[in-house]
Amino acid sequence: EIVLTQSPATLSLSPGERATLSCGASQSVSSSYLAWYQQKPGLAPRLLIYDASSRATGIPDRFSGSGSGTDFTLTISRLEPEDFAVYYCQHMGTFGQGTKLEIK
Amino acid sequence: QVQLVESGGGVVQPGGSLRLSCAASGFTFSSYGMHWVRQAPGKGLEWVAFIRYDGSNKYYADSVKGRFTISRDNSKNTLYLQMNSLRAEDTAVYYCAKDSSWGVPYYFDYWGQGTLVTVSS
Numbered sequence: 001e002i003v004l005t006q007s008p009a010t011l012s013l014s015p016g017e018r019a020t021l022s023c024g025a026s027q028s029v030s031s032s033y034l035a036w037y038q039q040k041p042g043l044a045p046r047l048l049i050y051d052a053s054s055r056a057t058g059i060p061d062r063f064s065g066s067g068s069g070t071d072f073t074l075t076i077s078r079l080e081p082e083d084f085a086v087y088y089c090q091h092m093g094t095f096g097q098g099t100k101l102e103i104k
Numbered sequence: 105q106v107q108l109v110e111s112g113g114g115v116v117q118p119g120g121s122l123r124l125s126c127a128a129s130g131f132t133f134s135s136y137g138m139h140w141v142r143q144a145p146g147k148g149l150e151w152v153a154f155i156r157y158d159g160s161n162k163y164y165a166d167s168v169k170g171r172f173t174i175s176r177d178n179s180k181n182t183l184y185l186q187m188n189s190l191r192a193e194d195t196a197v198y199y200c201a202k203d204s205s206w207g208v209p210y211y212f213d214y215w216g217q218g219t220l221v222t223v224s225s
Contacts, residue, residue, distance in 0.1 A: 035211035037149075044199055044215035045149065056213065086148075092209040093151040093163065 002026055004089050006096035012104040019076040021099045023089035028069045033091050036065055036074045039098075040085045048087075049074060076101075106130040106214040108200045113219030120190050120223070126183040126200030126216055134158070134178035137203035139212060140185045142196035142221075152198070153185065157206040168194075190223045197221075 003026040013019055023034070031052035037045040047056040049065035052072055062077040076083055084103050089096040112124040124140070140152040153174040154163045162174050173186040183200055197220050201212040 033210065037212070039149075044217055045212070046215070047211065047213050050204065050211045050213075088149055090149075090211065093154065093165065095149040095151060098148045 002029060002091055002094050004091060004094055004096035006087075006089060006099045008099060009097070010100045010102060012102050013079055014104045015079050015081055017079050019074075019079055019083070019101055021074040021076075021087055021101070023067075023072040023074070023096050025070045025072070025091065029091050031068050031072075034065075034067070034072050035090045037088045037090065038083075038085050039088065045088065106202065108202065108214060108216035110198065110200050110216045110219040113198065113221045115222045115224060116190055117225050118191060118223055121186070121188045122190065122221060124185040124187070124198055124200075124219060124221070126185075128181045128183065128200075128202070131202070131214075133176075133181040135206060137206055137209065138174075138176060138183045139201045139203060139209065140172075140174060140183075141199045141201050141212070141215075142194075143199070143218075144193070144196040147196075150196075151209075154203070154209045155183070161207075163209070187221070190221075192223050195221060195223045 005024045007022045034052040036049040039045040053065045064075045086098045086100050107129045109127045139154045155174045171189045175184045197218040199218045200216040202214040204213045
């Protein structure tokens with residue numbers, strides 16, 4: 001069973017800064033099966049990125065995904081106030097534990 | 105537009121049973137795999153179960169295998185989760201989610217608003 005480990009657990013940044021979130025897999029995964037989600041308090045998760053680097057419908061281009069094999073990254077180029085949330089990576093039936101992006 | 109509306113959550117005693125439903129609209133329900141995903145209070149997301157577009161294959165997390173059953177009625181555009189032998193650790197918000205594919209878990213492109221299940225005496 002593949003384990004996804006996200007780092008850091010918490011990331012404290014200011015609006016306008018660049019955020020880099022990591023997702024490591026315990027064994028190599030196909031990039032076609034790596035997705036990222038955003039979740040705000042009290043709401044359902046929202047798909048951001050699929051196939052490791054493809055943006056979902058309606059997702060701003062400040063969000064980008066990259067990586068392959070066991071190392072994947074979600075980058076938010078310039079943080080907007082609405083971007084502060086929890087982010088999860090996912091491979092098939094496995095989620096990472098999440099990274100909380102908080103305002104510094 | 106795609107809509108997924110869960111129902112059936114509530115408070116149940118340990119050892120009890122509950123059936124969740126998810127009414128789908130805005131897409132061809134019978135063409136896509138569907139999932140249940142849960143989130144315990146203050147915790148992360150945990151995948152629970154997946155069912156193929158035609159109900160021919162089902163997959164479960166080890167934590168629920170043998171206790172939970174996922175099913176679907178394509179004539180009613182509805183997904184179900186029968187939960188038996190409930191434990192305190194099953195307490196969570198349960199989300200219904202649409203898969204982007206028909207056959208194997210891929211990614212979850214639409215989610216319902218969730219329904220809360222509380223297992224407590």
